[in-house]
Amino acid sequence: xxxxxxxSDPERVRAPNIRDVARVAGVSYQTVSRALNxxxxxxxxxxxxxxxxxxELGYRPNQAARALVTSRSRTIGVLSAQTVHYGPxxxxxxxxxxxxxxxxxLSITNISSSEYASIKAGxxxxxxxxxxxxxxxxxxxxxxxxxxxxxxAVPFVTLEATGLNSAHSLWVDQIQxxxxxxxxxxxxxxxxxxxxxGPQDWIEAEARMQGFLRELSDADLRTRAxxxxxxxxxxxxxxxxxxxxxRDFTAAFCGNDQMALGFxxxxxxxxxxxxGDMSIVGFDDIPEAAHFAPPLTTVxxxxxxxxxxxxxxxxxxLRGDTELSHAPVQPxxxxxxxxxxxx
Amino acid sequence: xxxxxxxSDPERVRAPNIRDVARVAGVSYQTVSRALNxxxxxxxxxxxxxxxxxxELGYRPNQAARALVTSRSRTIGVLSAQTVHYGPxxxxxxxxxxxxxxxxxLSITNISSSEYASIKAGxxxxxxxxxxxxxxxxxxxxxxxxxxxxxxAVPFVTLEATGLNSAHSLWVDQIQxxxxxxxxxxxxxxxxxxxxxGPQDWIEAEARMQGFLRELSDADLRTRAxxxxxxxxxxxxxxxxxxxxxRDFTAAFCGNDQMALGFxxxxxxxxxxxxGDMSIVGFDDIPEAAHFAPPLTTVxxxxxxxxxxxxxxxxxxLRGDTELSHAPVQPxxxxxxxxxxxx
DNA sequence: CGAGCGGATGTGAACGTACACATCCGAGGG
DNA sequence: CCCTCGGATGTGTACGTTCACATCCGCTCG
Numbered sequence: 051x052x053x054x055x056x057x058s059d060p061e062r063v064r065a066p067n068i069r070d071v072a073r074v075a076g077v078s079y080q081t082v083s084r085a086l087n088x089x090x091x092x093x094x095x096x097x098x099x100x101x102x103x104x105x106e107l108g109y110r111p112n113q114a115a116r117a118l119v120t121s122r123s124r125t126i127g128v129l130s131a132q133t134v135h136y137g138p139x140x141x142x143x144x145x146x147x148x149x150x151x152x153x154x155x156l157s158i159t160n161i162s163s164s165e166y167a168s169i170k171a172g173x174x175x176x177x178x179x180x181x182x183x184x185x186x187x188x189x190x191x192x193x194x195x196x197x198x199x200x201x202x203a204v205p206f207v208t209l210e211a212t213g214l215n216s217a218h219s220l221w222v223d224q225i226q227x228x229x230x231x232x233x234x235x236x237x238x239x240x241x242x243x244x245x246x247x248g249p250q251d252w253i254e255a256e257a258r259m260q261g262f263l264r265e266l267s268d269a270d271l272r273t274r275a276x277x278x279x280x281x282x283x284x285x286x287x288x289x290x291x292x293x294x295x296x297r298d299f300t301a302a303f304c305g306n307d308q309m310a311l312g313f314x315x316x317x318x319x320x321x322x323x324x325x326g327d328m329s330i331v332g333f334d335d336i337p338e339a340a341h342f343a344p345p346l347t348t349v350x351x352x353x354x355x356x357x358x359x360x361x362x363x364x365x366x367x368l369r370g371d372t373e374l375s376h377a378p379v380q381p382x383x384x385x386x387x388x389x390x391x392x393x
Numbered sequence: 394x395x396x397x398x399x400x401s402d403p404e405r406v407r408a409p410n411i412r413d414v415a416r417v418a419g420v421s422y423q424t425v426s427r428a429l430n431x432x433x434x435x436x437x438x439x440x441x442x443x444x445x446x447x448x449e450l451g452y453r454p455n456q457a458a459r460a461l462v463t464s465r466s467r468t469i470g471v472l473s474a475q476t477v478h479y480g481p482x483x484x485x486x487x488x489x490x491x492x493x494x495x496x497x498x499l500s501i502t503n504i505s506s507s508e509y510a511s512i513k514a515g516x517x518x519x520x521x522x523x524x525x526x527x528x529x530x531x532x533x534x535x536x537x538x539x540x541x542x543x544x545x546a547v548p549f550v551t552l553e554a555t556g557l558n559s560a561h562s563l564w565v566d567q568i569q570x571x572x573x574x575x576x577x578x579x580x581x582x583x584x585x586x587x588x589x590x591g592p593q594d595w596i597e598a599e600a601r602m603q604g605f606l607r608e609l610s611d612a613d614l615r616t617r618a619x620x621x622x623x624x625x626x627x628x629x630x631x632x633x634x635x636x637x638x639x640r641d642f643t644a645a646f647c648g649n650d651q652m653a654l655g656f657x658x659x660x661x662x663x664x665x666x667x668x669g670d671m672s673i674v675g676f677d678d679i680p681e682a683a684h685f686a687p688p689l690t691t692v693x694x695x696x697x698x699x700x701x702x703x704x705x706x707x708x709x710x711l712r713g714d715t716e717l718s719h720a721p722v723q724p725x726x727x728x729x730x731x732x733x734x735x736x
Numbered sequence: 737c738g739a740g741c742g743g744a745t746g747t748g749a750a751c752g753t754a755c756a757c758a759t760c761c762g763a764g765g766g
Numbered sequence: 767c768c769c770t771c772g773g774a775t776g777t778g779t780a781c782g783t784t785c786a787c788a789t790c791c792g793c794t795c796g
Contacts (some may be wrong), residue, residue: 080784081746086783116459118783338626420775436773457752458781459752
């Protein structure tokens with residue numbers, strides 16, 4: 051009955067506005083506005099009166115009105131795929147925290163598939179909210195087409211690099227990470243190394259594969275066609291069962307930790323000892339990786355760091371700052387017990 | 394130079410508004426408004442002209458102006474913890490999709506700790522955006538205090554039940570799930586069963602523990618004090634190492650799959666065979682659980698279903714529908730290879 | 737002692753839309 | 767043949783805020 055929101059009688063209780071506050075504080079509405087935007091030219095005494103009135107009424111500034119008059123939505127859009135995965139989820143969490151601290155809202159949109167239509171729909175939904183900036187998490191190749199087709203006119207950053215778009219990218223150096231992983235296996239004496247990759251329309255998958263291939267070719271080792279997976283443990287498992295029918299390799303570099311987990315499972319079922327008979331390296335260092343059987347050697351990415359820096363970069367750009375660092379974040383090889391010297 | 398957003402000259406290119414569209418279409422702005430809100434009383438021919446003008450100008454309705462005049466933000470708030478985890482992340486993804494399809498935006502806020510201040514800050518941030526409804530994902534006990542303290546005056550749903558708030562809850566029956574898991578172990582002949590629980594200020598952890606204790610007491614088995622963990626694989630591992638110093642139990646029910654993974658790791662290190670020497674049950678059925686060593690027996694929850702239903706429920710409430718189902722979603726026991734009959 | 741100045745505060749307008757109401761027009765009925 | 771009616775369209779206004787400018791006051795300086 052005293053519910054101010056759901057009551058529907060004509061005498062509906064209106065939320066207090068700036069003029070109500072002004073009346074209570076005995077000042078003009080403009081003074082209240084100044085108090086809200088901490089203008090320098092307001093007497094401390096007046097400020098205190100306004101603050102008291104705000105508390106008394108439980109006043110909250112109306113963000114829609116603000117956005118309308120300033121034409122600034124204070125919203126940052128996030129276009130993401132696979133938010134369920136550890137990496138994107140961690141980055142998004144860091145993005146959210148950083149954005150909130152800076153007084154920005156976040157609007158997150160998931161794309162269900164990597165098809166152009168799906169990407170475009172997601173982007174449309176975000177643009178309709180007049181976002182001030184855009185972050186693309188875990189981008190697919192086609193995202194870039196959509197970005198230029200739709201003439202996205204706001205500053206944006208993708209959390210992966212294509213090389214083509216380095217001015218808009220911020221990334222963990224995936225190629226370097228893949229090289230670290232591959233070199234680790236080579237250093238252990240492995241020469242026949244398999245790569246189970248992520249889907250090829252994912253930029254990260256592509257980069258990891260490239261790093262893998264380059265390192266092999268630098269070491270003059272035979273390269274074999276990578277298997278194209280879908281990031282899931284299930285895929286790693288079934289691919290492993292299939293691959294292990296021909297035991298013509300002694301090490302595998304998996305595109306992420308989940309696929310490595312599945313592959314580990316396949317090895318176990320086929321009676322292969324890891325790392326005795328087979329060395330395995332993953333990618334991401336999800337928190338669970340340290341507890342796999344055996345604990346997984348993998349490449350750690352600092353997802354949170356990337357998220358924070360994305361916001362930093364965009365806010366800088368909105369402020370007009372220039373020359374902010376796009377330097378890639380370096381990944382780190384974490385050696386555990388799933389890799390061993392080839393005997 | 395032709396960038397309509399970042400240009401800062403006085404002749405700044407303004408985004409087209411409803412009046413611009415009206416002028417091009419040769420109608421009044423109100424007619425454009427009608428076209429946008431598909432009013433019945435507009436001639437098809439006129440509608441077509443307006444549509445053409447909209448396309449020509451690349452017009453997009455200004456949501457801030459709409460929100461201001463209708464005093465409807467079309468935003469649903471999500472308060473969440475642990476968005477990085479599979480369960481909450483899956484629910485949120487489903488929520489986002491359902492909300493978008495219904496024309497709503499989502500505003501997600503993470504709380505970093507379960508302290509009251511943190512919860513209140515998150516809730517404040519959401520309320521400041523004049524959200525129309527609220528979903529609390531993975532709620533802590535203190536959320537309810539905050540909800541009533543802040544007099545949250547919008548429809549809300551928590552994705553877990555306390556029993557106290559069933560009118561605002563939508564949940565997987567955690568107690569039932571925990572009973573299923575515990576009964577499974579009892580049926581296998583185990584009588585000394587350990588429980589590694591989640592943090593006690595989490596409603597889900599509390600519910601799972603209750604289910605565990607009730608099932609034990611129904612079977613007239615000795616209950617032992619559960620270990621209070623933090624959901625992580627690390628905790629499961631270290632707790633396992635500690636607990637296994639006294640091998641006075643033959644089965645463990647872990648509060649989630651991650652802790653089960655860590656416990657599995659500890660068993661392996663202590664030379665215990667699972668399920669030979671120790672049976673283990675997890676909770677959640679994360680996609681990786683099927684590939685643990687051994688594949689984990691666990692309780693599956695339909696996180697996506699819960700997310701979808703949350704939106705359905707709230708939109709119904711906003712529409713004024715009544716009597717929508719709050720019936721709990723039933724969890725399902727998935728028996729894999731981490732449990733066996735006690736010999 | 738008055739002009740000028742600057743800090744504090746007030747007034748008018750604008751942002752882009754939807755709602756309430758007014759107007760217009762042609763068709764149909766008395 | 768005029769009146770009425772209803773569908774289609776137009777006009778005024780309000781939503782809550784900020785920006786640009788106006789005003790007021792007391793003080794300093796020449």
